[in-house]
Amino acid sequence: MAKETQNDVLEKIVSLSKRRGFVFQSSEIYGGLNGCWDYGPHGVELLKNIKEEWWRSMTYREDVEGIDASILMHPKVWEASGHVENFTDPMVDCKQCKARFRIDTLGELINEKKKKKAIEEFKNKIAGNANLTHEFESVLSSAASNNGESIDAQFTALLENNVLSPLVLAELNCPQCGNKGTFTAARQFNLMFKTFIGPVEDAGAVVYLRPETAQGIYVNFLNVQNSSRQKLPFGIAQTGKAFRNEINTKNFLFRTREFEQMEMQYFVNPAEDKKWYDYWKEQRINWYKSMGMTESKLRFHDHPKEKLAHYAKEATDIEYQFPFGWGEIEGIHNRTDFDLSRHEKFSGKSLKYFDEESKEKFIPFVIETSAGASRSFMAFLIDAYYEEEVKGEMRSVLRFHPRLAPVKAAIFPLVNKDGMPEIARNIETDLRKYFKVFYDDKGAVGRRYRRQDEAGTPFCITVDTQTLTDNTVTVRERDSMDQVRVTSGVLKQYILEKVSL
Ligand code: GAP
Numbered sequence: 152m153a154k155e156t157q158n159d160v161l162e163k164i165v166s167l168s169k170r171r172g173f174v175f176q177s178s179e180i181y182g183g184l185n186g187c188w189d190y191g192p193h194g195v196e197l198l199k200n201i202k203e204e205w206w207r208s209m210t211y212r213e214d215v216e217g218i219d220a221s222i223l224m225h226p227k228v229w230e231a232s233g234h235v236e237n238f239t240d241p242m243v244d245c246k247q248c249k250a251r252f253r254i255d256t257l258g259e260l261i262n263e264k265k266k267k268k269a270i271e272e273f274k275n276k277i278a279g280n281a282n283l284t285h286e287f288e289s290v291l292s293s294a295a296s297n298n299g300e301s302i303d304a305q306f307t308a309l310l311e312n313n314v315l316s317p318l319v320l321a322e323l324n325c326p327q328c329g330n331k332g333t334f335t336a337a338r339q340f341n342l343m344f345k346t347f348i349g350p351v352e353d354a355g356a357v358v359y360l361r362p363e364t365a366q367g368i369y370v371n372f373l374n375v376q377n378s379s380r381q382k383l384p385f386g387i388a389q390t391g392k393a394f395r396n397e398i399n400t401k402n403f404l405f406r407t408r409e410f411e412q413m414e415m416q417y418f419v420n421p422a423e424d425k426k427w428y429d430y431w432k433e434q435r436i437n438w439y440k441s442m443g444m445t446e447s448k449l450r451f452h453d454h455p456k457e458k459l460a461h462y463a464k465e466a467t468d469i470e471y472q473f474p475f476g477w478g479e480i481e482g483i484h485n486r487t488d489f490d491l492s493r494h495e496k497f498s499g500k501s502l503k504y505f506d507e508e509s510k511e512k513f514i515p516f517v518i519e520t521s522a523g524a525s526r527s528f529m530a531f532l533i534d535a536y537y538e539e540e541v542k543g544e545m546r547s548v549l550r551f552h553p554r555l556a557p558v559k560a561a562i563f564p565l566v567n568k569d570g571m572p573e574i575a576r577n578i579e580t581d582l583r584k585y586f587k588v589f590y591d592d593k594g595a596v597g598r599r600y601r602r603q604d605e606a607g608t609p610f611c612i613t614v615d616t617q618t619l620t621d622n623t624v625t626v627r628e629r630d631s632m633d634q635v636r637v638t639s640g641v642l643k644q645y646i647l648e649k650v651s652l
Contacts, residue, residue: 160474164533165403167547171606173197173532174404186400186408188525193606196557196587198411198528201442202390204554205413205522208438215386215415216379220367222392223358228366229343231497232490233462238362239339241311242398243320246335248328253398254316254337258306260326260399266306273309273322286314293457342395344408360394365519367391368416369490372502376418383504383515384427386417390524402475404529411524418504418515421488427518428465428485435481435520436469439527443552444534448472452479462489469522471530480530481522488514531555535607541632549607550630553650558608559586560646563599565615567592575614578624578639585643586650604629610646614639 168174172191176183190198210217229235241254258266277283287309294301294308309319320334344360347353361367368387375387390413400406419427432451440446454466464487468479491514495502503512535549553559562579564571572592579590589608591599596613603611611627618624623636626645637645 158474160533160536161403163547164536167536167605168194168403168532186397186406188404188407193557194528197531197551197555197607198524200555200557201527201531202411202413202524204442205438205524206388206390208441209386209388209413209415209520214381214384215388215417216375216381218368218371218375218387218389219391220364220371220389222361222394223348224361224366224370226358227497228370228494229359231493232366232369233493234343234359234362235341237461238343239341240398241337242340243334243337245325245328245330245333247330247333248325250325250327251398252326254310255307256399256401257310257323257326258303259401261306261323263302265324266302269319269322270302270305270309273315273319276322277318283315283318286312290315340398342397344394344396361392362395363393363521364389364391364412364414365416365490365521368414369494369502369517370498372416372418372491376504383506384417384419384423386415388413388415390414402473402478404525405473405478407525410526413522413524413527415520416486417518417520419518420506421513421516424464424485424487424516424518428483431518431520432467432483435483435522439469439471439480439530442531442555443550444471444531448534450477452477460484462486471534473530473533478526480526481520484519484521486517486519488516490517491515546601546604548604548629551607551609553609556607556609556650557587558589558603558606559650560610560612561589561591561599561603561608563590563596563611563613564592565596565613569616569619571614571618574618574639575612578612578614578642582643582646585647600627600632610649612642 171193173194175189175191177187177189178184206217209215242251243254243257244251252260274287277287290308290312291305294305309315317336321332323334324331325333343362345357346360347356348358349356368389371387375381390411392409393412394409397406397408400408417427417431436449436451439449448471450470452468452470459466464485466482466484469481469483470477471480491502495514502514504515505512531551532549535551537548537550538545539548560582562575562582564575575590579588582588589603591602593599600611609629613625613627615625618639622639624639624642625634626637627634
């Protein structure tokens with residue numbers, strides 16, 4: 152697909168999201184707040200269904216417990232986790248227009264041709280310097296071994312290299328104002344939002360809005376284990392908001408400042424870490440498939456050893472093929488005993504697990520599955536979006552898995568007379584007790600179908616003339632557009648079975 156068309160797809164999704172009440176820009180009437188989005192009536196249902204399905208698959212099992220920890224935590228938590236020191240992004244400012252950019256995403260703002268040219272020019276410029284040329288070649292060959300011939304990966308690798316970065320930056324034009332050689336040297340910028348607890352706004356009152364939900368699980372590890380009497384291996388799961396002061400937010404819900412995570416930390420005997428890492432990799436990718444995500448648009452991206460976070464022994468991303476390219480929707484990490492050991496050290500409290508069989512005390516390893524609810528929302532939305540021609544007219548349809556669909560069934564009277572509205576209202580009242588439904592009596596039935604297709608409603612029920620004589624209604628299925636007649640008394644069972652609630 153050409154680049155133009157890919158952007159078009161995203162634009163269409165953003166526009167449909169607003170039109171059909173999935174997602175609105177935060178504080179829109181004030182000009183919006185960058186990196187923050189609001190979920191509308193359909194969006195909140197979709198998001199809730201994604202989180203519920205995740206919760207069902209992750210915690211409706213013997214070995215995983217759920218929790219809901221607070222967003223504000225003791226500031227020492229973030230010292231122990233390494234976030235105060237390391238949760239930083241290198242960034243540069245343009246001295247001319249004052250725009251700020253993250254080094255690792257600067258390349259996304261520069262087109263492929265310009266990046267290629269900049270690399271070539273830089274290569275020529277350092278040609279007489281053997282040390283720089285050697286460094287340049289080794290950076291490019293390591294980028295190529297991880298990402299093939301990707302110009303973007305080469306460009307980013309050069310910018311992230313301490314020696315070459317200032318020299319490359321000097322050759323670049325600012326993506327905002329177009330001036331050349333106006334970048335400052337790279338500086339570290341902490342992504343945590345700070346606020347104050349209590350009435351005094353001084354250094355002793357600083358707390359952070361959590362940048363991930365995982366730490367709430369680690370600090371409660373023994374509370375949960377003791378109260379639930381779980382034995383290794385077992386997991387703790389939670390969903391909730393996380394906040395990051397991202398420098399460059401982008402691509403709709405992909406990188407935002409406020410978002411939701413669905414995280415599970417699985418505590419294992421260190422001798423079994425590989426087994427459980429592989430197990431959770433499979434479980435998690437299969438979950439996206441089971442929720443209808445297109446298999447060919449999902450892949451693992453294993454992190455090469457030299458790119459692993461300091462706490463990780465093994466890590467992979469589940470990536471989805473967005474219109475703008477492959478992007479992470481979930482990370483799976485073997486975090487070893489790093490987090491619990493650090494919390495033990497910083498709190499002075501033992502977080503060791505007592506193994507009753509071996510009578511040993513030790514710190515378990517952690518296999519983490521960390522999914523973005525908002526990012527998955529975007530992937531599910533994009534994956535479900537289709538445009539197709541039906542009888543000479545275009546229809547946009549969201550082919551959500553019925554379990555994720557915001558509204559499960561819409562009910563229409565064919566015409567607003569002959570007792571049809573009353574029968575349709577009775578059906579609506581009855582079904583509303585079991586799942587989300589929508590009543591629509593406005594306009595031609597064809598138009599009502601189109602409106603529901605665009606909202607992803609899997610079933611439309613129409614009360615028509617035949618209903619008046621034999622008590623049957625038509626049920627029209629969203630994807631095939633097939634219609635069957637169903638006795639109105641068994642509608643609840645019929646839809647529940649199809650939606651497999
Ligand atoms: N506890 C590990 C952790 O937080 P991460 O890779 O930083 O790992 C996990 O984040 C997931 O959270 C990502 O795969 C993504 O789905 C989501 N996520 C992270 N930053 C995000 C952001 N700025 N906007 C939206 N989603 C984000």
